[in-house]
Amino acid sequence: MIIQFKAPIQMDIVTGLQQKLAALPAQVFVIKNHLAAMGVKSFDFTTAEAAAIDSVSFDDPSYTLGSRQFQPEDTIIGLPHSIIGGDHFTMMAGPCSVESEEHVKRMAKVAKEGGATILRGGAFKPRTSPYSFQGLGEDGLRFLREAADENDMDMITEVMDDTHVQMVADYTDIFQIGARNMQNFSLLKEVGKTDVAVGLKRGMSATIDDLLNAAEYIASEGNQNIFLIERGIRTFDNKYTRNTFDLGAIPVLRKLTHYPIIADPSHAVGEWDLVTPMANAAVAAGAQGEIVEIHDDPEHALSDGPQALKPKTYLEMCREVYAIRKVMDSFKEVSHVNS
Amino acid sequence: MIIQFKAPIQMDIVTGLQQKLAALPAQVFVIKNHLAAMGVKSFDFTTAEAAAIDSVSFDDPSYTLGSRQFQPEDTIIGLPHSIIGGDHFTMMAGPCSVESEEHVKRMAKVAKEGGATILRGGAFKPRTSPYSFQGLGEDGLRFLREAADENDMDMITEVMDDTHVQMVADYTDIFQIGARNMQNFSLLKEVGKTDVAVGLKRGMSATIDDLLNAAEYIASEGNQNIFLIERGIRTFDNKYTRNTFDLGAIPVLRKLTHYPIIADPSHAVGEWDLVTPMANAAVAAGAQGEIVEIHDDPEHALSDGPQALKPKTYLEMCREVYAIRKVMDSFKEVSHVNS
Amino acid sequence: MIIQFKAPIQMDIVTGLQQKLAALPAQVFVIKNHLAAMGVKSFDFTTAEAAAIDSVSFDDPSYTLGSRQFQPEDTIIGLPHSIIGGDHFTMMAGPCSVESEEHVKRMAKVAKEGGATILRGGAFKPRTSPYSFQGLGEDGLRFLREAADENDMDMITEVMDDTHVQMVADYTDIFQIGARNMQNFSLLKEVGKTDVAVGLKRGMSATIDDLLNAAEYIASEGNQNIFLIERGIRTFDNKYTRNTFDLGAIPVLRKLTHYPIIADPSHAVGEWDLVTPMANAAVAAGAQGEIVEIHDDPEHALSDGPQALKPKTYLEMCREVYAIRKVMDSFKEVSHVNS
Amino acid sequence: MIIQFKAPIQMDIVTGLQQKLAALPAQVFVIKNHLAAMGVKSFDFTTAEAAAIDSVSFDDPSYTLGSRQFQPEDTIIGLPHSIIGGDHFTMMAGPCSVESEEHVKRMAKVAKEGGATILRGGAFKPRTSPYSFQGLGEDGLRFLREAADENDMDMITEVMDDTHVQMVADYTDIFQIGARNMQNFSLLKEVGKTDVAVGLKRGMSATIDDLLNAAEYIASEGNQNIFLIERGIRTFDNKYTRNTFDLGAIPVLRKLTHYPIIADPSHAVGEWDLVTPMANAAVAAGAQGEIVEIHDDPEHALSDGPQALKPKTYLEMCREVYAIRKVMDSFKEVSHVNS
Structure with missing residues (x-):
């Protein structure tokens, strides 16, 4: 059940309702003028409660907090050097792995030159084989942080282990949750207990609903600074591309959720x-x-050399992307009526 | 084996080689200054032959005629009112099914207004169930032809049956081969014997190689007026979209083949x-x-009402597509070196 | 709508209903004591009609004729040397392609020795590439027929082209419709007009509903001698197996349809x-x-050498399969109640 | 590189080689008379070393320790009440979730009656939605342990969190790693540091190689008590079955690896x-x-009620499975030659 209260909100009514619902028992969340009570499919309101309520709906999806029904307006994530979401367009770039202090600093300059405000780089790498390079660990985090700071950028890096969450948080502006850990629920809950922004990657065989439910594990712990990353799904066709980039998921997600949607080509x-x-x-x-x-x-x-853009190619890509974005901006009014 | 001859071509050498290769036996195709001998993986050339040859390669893919190795330059298909391929951008629009003479004529005007030069419409419909509407048949073809003519447009329509090929050819500028018939090899051979342009749709579970091999069935019968249509593949994720639009296939196909690549969103x-x-x-x-x-x-x-754009929405889509195309044109020089 | 009439059937009532329903218009089928009117979702019966009717249901699936709702008892297909369906177990074996008269006759003896009563072999081959071996054509059909006759076996062979249906019917006991042609609706209708048995293979990306709807194209033309063949679907996992054998489809299909279900490992x-x-x-x-x-x-x-069993391996396979079948027979009573 | 030493093993040679290889640097494992040096693709042996070596191969797969090349004979896992692997057949049964002390004890009796020697049950549940039942936690572990002990059974239960590994180890005989955590590499390493048996479930979109590489994360930490569980993959076809049961993976895995292969229907x-x-x-x-x-x-x-067998249905299933197993035992000699 999602309740939208009338303005000005009557806090005594809200608090009373919260207590009644919690006693059902149901998990209850109040954010701004919305209240969500998970799994509640019918409820008898008193006359006073009814008077304070603008609207009630019982058909919220299982990813209630992430849904447009609960929060119609876009989530906007503010970071020291970047804004993610809404009408903003955010470029993130960097090496797959942090390879050395010197290298990541050189790459940071290139990333920044292309317009990126967020530096990416892996210090803990989720590799298919245990014998592949596993990342520089905490050293990698420090190098990445310094490279970001030197260029007035924010940083994003993957966290793979719930016992590392606090340590990684000491360095990063954004946690990345990788595709293989999209349903590592312990990890999702752990980052949900922080207030650090989270970039959640879609799993290789995750449906759109799976992705939104995974985000709900983070949000329901209190952290709503979430953005979602489409990075390709696994299909029968993988001779010429590693995965199948599901671009249709982008407009679908923008319709279903208020979280920002980022692409990982x-x-x-x-x-x-x-x-x-x-x-x-x-x-x-x-x-x-x-x-x-x-x-x-x-x-x-x-790691992942074949997909890395060299500097000139990256700068050219940025030029093209921004030029298209400018066109898209000029058509910003999206109509939801077929006419 | 693909041979590229030096200019000017020595026709006696070419003819002699053709005969020798045909006697192996191998299927041999000569187009412009290229000769392809299917399945030939080694060959001893005489001194005279060697002198007439610019280059030879033995690693041609199974879809030899469609490959860039055989024909580096783009295929361009010229029709009375349209050009498909190369640097041209071609809009095709119309109703899913031809529903009536009056309706298809009204839709043709809308299509034309948006900039389409090719009118689409189904007269023979491949429906999952035999009890669904199967199309108006030859009446539908006639209505579509008239609607196209009235608006100075070309027409494209699906042919599903090899016994219909000649009849449909009497009306249409382009055969459409539907996704379900992509590997109906009898039908492919039959349209390959005509000189009518063919729009070949990728099957729902066809790999990129499957699609190019299917095109080869048409080309090897003599008809090289082919374009390929990406229309989505079947994956595990089909709650919010009917198929998964494999947009990655577009740049992959443009690299592998000279045939034009059209999208069916x-x-x-x-x-x-x-x-x-x-x-x-x-x-x-x-x-x-x-x-x-x-x-x-x-x-x-x-048929397929949920995916049809109403006129105003279609015109808006055209505006956006052309604006992006204009940006793309300004970046036309594609570099194949990562630098 | 499916009507089941009371015994004894009042033919005047049935005929009257047929006419009324056909005038709606709806496609109407009467088989034994069942009447199916496609797409009819409500109907007012007269008192006399109601009295003649045992039961009516309006929730029939789109593959009405193939459904257990329409025909609860198993379809049994009788051939000169074989019975397919019900409690019978039928072995079919033979070479992928008919390669020569002598070879197919030798293989027929092996097939027979293993207990097969139906000889398989392709005379028209659906190959991915037009340059691969395409089969011996009508010669192949004749060799296969002779090989079957010499061993008192029935024969099954693929038909790929609707213009070949009559010619192939002159030789074969069973048409095979290949996976690539599962939704070649022209071909399905054409074999549906004969009374030759049809083995319909599931397409590589066909859902179970797609398969049953494809069978309905055959059945709705009048031919109910149909069996279905599960032969693997296309998934992301194809390094060690060509396809993914969807064995779960076997009990699902046995529940949904009365047609026999055959496996193609x-x-x-x-x-x-x-x-x-x-x-x-x-x-x-x-x-x-x-x-x-x-x-x-x-x-x-x-063609397809890597998957062919040599004679001794085949005979061993038969021994194992029959031994398991014998065990299955001893547990024949399937309960549809979880208790 | 995999080295197989001659018997009797010369330990000084082995130790010397280990040191040389470790200095390359390479990860080195010695188990029985085999030595594996990860990633080593060529090596110059001294005459003395060469004399002590029976065979060397450089084409080991990335999952070296799990491969038949490294260990040709089957892994056999011995537990107090069960043996898993080799020619043994092991039944594991129980409720999806541990729901109460009383319930799990009742279910344990049923499981045992059917011949199961291992009791399954979830105390920590990986649910798609954070608002679904998440399991009883440590209470659940205790109830499950008691139910297993009362019936002289071993127990298997899922561990989802690396911080729980020691606690769960205090109760269980076998860790289950769920499909969603198959590539939670932190968790895999953590259970790899214990000597508790591990049942590793294949991920929904994991290839066979992915599964074997995930097992390698456990093995390379020192724990080789591993068995693999096929539990269905995600494909386009999920209307009638939740996943597609990839039974072809069973013989493929038995060929590639020595670990036992268990099915989760x-x-x-x-x-x-x-x-x-x-x-x-x-x-x-x-x-x-x-x-x-x-x-x-x-x-x-x-949780997962629709797939649970009621006691009588389960007992009937056991009878059928054992009867087929008995037939399979009589055909035990598998030939790896097509003849």
Whole structure:
């Protein structure tokens, strides 16, 4: 059940309702003038309560807090150097792995030159094989933080382990939850207990509902600074692309949820020469930002070299993406009526 | 084996080689200054032959005629009112089914107003159930032809049956081969024997190689007026979209083949309000045209109403698509070097 | 709408109803004591009609004729040397392609020795590439017919082209419709107009409903001698198996439809050493027969060599399959109540 | 690189080699008479070393420790009341969730009656939505332990959180790693540091190689008491079954790895009336055991009720599975030559 209260909100009514609902028992969330009571499918209101209420709906989806029914307006995430969501467009770039202090600082300059305000880089790497490079660990975090600070950028990095959450939080502006951990519910709850922004990647076989329910694990712990990342799904067709980039998910998600939707063309296709066309497609489809991998020597990258853009290619990609975004801005009024 | 001859071509050498290769036996095709001998993986050339040859390669893919190795330059299909391929961008629009003479003529005017030069409409409909509307048959073809002619447009319509090929050819400028018939090899061979242009739709579970091999069935019969249509593939995720629009296939196909690549956002997503974002994404990804479904009364359409754009929505989509295309044109120089 | 009439059937009532329903207009089928009127979702019966009717249901699926609602008892297909369906178990075996008169006759003896009563073999082959071996054509049909006759077997062979239906019918006991043609509706209608049995293979990305609707195209033309073949679907996992054998479809189909369900482990996995375990699994899952490929020299087979069983391996497979079938027979009473 | 030493092993040679390889640096594992050096693709042996070596191979897969190349003979896991692997067949059964002390004890008796020697039950539940029942936690572990002990059974239960590993180890004989956590590498490493047996479930979109690489994360930490569970993959076809049960993976895995392969028909199909046919199919395909869910009141189960077998249905399933297993035993000699 989602209740929208009339303005001005009568706090005694809200508090009374919260107590009654909690006693059912139901989990209850109050955010601004909305109250959500999970799993409640009918309720008898008193006359006084009814008078304070603007609207009630019982058909909220299981991802209540993330739904447009609960919060119609876009979530906007403010960071020291970036804004994510709403009408803002946010570029995130950097190497797949933090490889050395010197390298990540060089890549940060390139990222910034292209217009990125958020620096990406992995210090803990989720590799298919235990014998592959696993990342520099806390050293990597420190190098990434310094590289970001030197360029007045925010940073995003993956956290893979709930015991690392506090340590990673000491360095990062944004936690990235990787595709393989999208349904690592312990980890989701742990980052949900912080107030650090979270970029949640869609799992390789996650439906759109699965993704929104995973986000709900974070939100229901109190952290609503969430954005979602489409990065390709696993299908039968993987000879020429690593995954199938599900761009249709972008307008679908923008309709269902208020969280910002970011596109990751690098992982979606896995081949550098397909990244620019897919980055272009993503912004044209309505993505509110992109996260791309860059490297000045992809042949010797410690991970995911084939998909990394070299600096000049990255800068060209940025030019194209921004030019398309400018066109999209000029058509901003989306009509939800077929006429 | 693909041979590229030096200019000027020595025709006696070519003819001699053709005979030798045909005697192996191998299927041999000569187009312009290229010769393809299917399945030939080694060959001893005489000194005279070697002197006439510019280059030879033995690693051609199974879809030899459609490959960039065989023909590096784009295929351009010229029709009375349209050009498909190369740097041209072609809009195709119309109702899913031809429903009546009056209706298709009204829709043709709308299509034309949006900039479409090709009118689409089904007279023979491939429906999942035998009890669904199966199309108006030859009457539908006639109505569509008249509607196209009245608006100085070309027409495209599906042919489902090899016994209909000649009859449909009497009306249409372009055969459409539907996704369900992509590997109906009898039908492919039959349209391959005509010189009518063919729009070949990718099957729901067809890999990119499957699609190119299907096109090869048409080309190897002599008809190279082919374009390919990406229309979504079947994946695990189909709650909010009918199929998963594989936009990554667009730049991949443009790299592998010289045939024009057209996008069908309507069938890919199946919901009208996702068609414009996906049409935008397709042009940004490098599609050389789009084919979309329109209807002025989708609720009462005889097929696929939910995905049909009403006139105003269609015209708005066209504006957005052309604006993005204009941006893409300004970035036309594609670099194939990561730098 | 499905009507079940009381016994004895009052033919005047049935005929009257048929006429009224046909005038709606609706397609009407009467088989034994059942009447199906496609798409009819409500109807006012006269008192006399109501008195003649045992039960009426309006929730029939789109594949009405194939549904258990329309015909609760199993379809049994009788052929000169075989019975397919019900409690019978039918083995079909033979080479992928008919390669020569001598070879197919040798393979027929092997097939028979293993207990097969139906000889398989392709004379028209649906190959991904137009340059692959396309089959011996009508010669192949004749060789297969002779090989079957010499061993008192029935024969099954693929028909790919609606213009070939009559010619193939002159030779075969059973048409096979291949996976790539499962939704070639022209072909389905054409075989539906004959009274030759049809083995319909599930398409690579066909849902169970798609398969049943495809069968309905055949049945609605008058031919109910249909059996369905599960042969694997296309998924993300195809490194070690060609397709994913969807054995869960076997008990699902047996519940939904009265048509016999046959398993094709050869195409499902594509590797000979996986065929026996999968043939075993299929019979344990409730398949009413199997169709497998055999060859005495797979390395030189003209198609699909890697999946062909050599004679001794095939005979061992048969022993295992029959032993499991015997166990299954002893547990024949299936309960549809969880208790 | 995998080295197999001659018997008797010369330990000084082995130790010397270990040191040289570790200095490359490479991860080195010595188990019995095998040495694996990860990522080493060439090596110059001294004459003395060469003399001590029986064979060397450099084409080991990335899941070296789990491969048949490294360990040809089956892994056998011995537990107080059960043996898993080799020619043994192991039944595991119990409720999806531990719901109460009384209930799990009642279900344990039923499981035991059917021949199960391992009791399953979830105390920590990985639910798609955070608002669904999340399990009884440590109370659940205690109830499950007591129920297992009272019936002389071993127990298996899911661990979802690396911080819980020690606590869960205090109760359980086997850790279950769920499908959603198959690539939660932190968790895999943590259970790899214990000597508790691990049942690793295949992820919904995990390839066979992904599964074997995930197992390698456990093995490379020192714990080789691993068995793998096939539980269905996510495909386009999910109307009648929750997942697609990939039974072909069973013989493939048995060929590639020495770890025992167990089938989970309950989660694979998600509908009780399909569980018995799929359990039958799994044993016929070569599964070395099954894990199934039972409940005496599925309508009121706290999770996954629709797939739970009621006691009588479960006992009937066991009878069928054992009867097929008996047949399989009589055919035990698997030939790896097509003849």
